[in-house]
Amino acid sequence: WGSVINCLNPPITNETPGEPWLLVRPLCISDYNKGYVQILSQLTTVGNVSKTDFERQFMNMRKAGGYYITVIEDTRINRIIGASSLITEFKIIHNCGIRGRLxxxxxxxxxxxxQLGKLIVLTVSLLAKKLGCYKMSLDCKDSLIPFYKSIGYKLEPGNANSMITRY
Ligand code: 16G
Incomplete structure (x- = not known):
């Protein structure tokens, strides 16, 4: 999906992520064995997800379409060390547009x-653009606002609220 990511210093791209052993690529069904589920536990509660559970959900995502999960692998140790997901939502508004969610x-x-966090977010953001998304949105902790601002995301005046109901 292209390699031009030019706001990083030193300049790294998804094709040259800074170290020769790092590989930026789409998630594979075999990535359960490379620690994809474990790394997600650095983000939130994951629960007990078995290999079968993971593979079933991977196939559900594939069948549904619109899921683009990108990972960074350290090929020296065959482990996933970074991840980011783009979920696309088909809309009727915006001329039957597509909205991206990070x-x-x-x-x-x-x-x-x-800069791997920036790299992986910029990579999926670029993919969203290539897929024709009219916008990309995300929810994050207050402490991460400066990080997302540093790569071009902004709070939208009058619309910067994230609301939830938990089940
Ligand atoms: C963050 C994540 C979101 C994830 C949530 C999990 C980004 C940009 N945002 O908001 O994707 O689903 O954390 O938190 O990565 P939760 O367990 O409270 O839903």
Missing amino acids: EDVVVNNTYRGK
């Missing part, structure tokens, strides 16, 4: 300081 962004905390 979800489940996580980078292993031992790999901090290498």
Whole structure:
């Protein structure tokens, strides 16, 4: 999906993510064995997700369509060390447009300081643009607002509320 990500310093891209052993690629069904589920537990409660559970949900996502999960693998140890999801939503508004949602962004905390969080978010943001999304939105903790601002996201005046009901 292209490699031009030019606001990072030093300049890294999804094709050259800074270290030769890092690989930015789409999630595969075999990534359960490479720790995709474990890394998500650095973000929130994951629960007991077995390999079968993961594979079933992976196939559900594939069947539903519109899920684009990108990961960063450390190929020296065959482990997923970062991830980010783009979920697309088909709308009637905006001329039957597509809205992108950024979800489940996580980078292993031992790999901090290498711009990998920025890289993986910019990678899926670029993908959203290529897919024709008219906007990309996300929910995050207050403490992450500066991070998202640094890569071009902004709070929308009058519309910066995130509301939920939990089940
Ligand atoms: C953050 C994540 C969201 C994830 C949620 C989990 C990003 C941009 N946002 O808001 O995708 O679903 O945390 O928190 O990664 P929860 O367990 O409280 O739903």
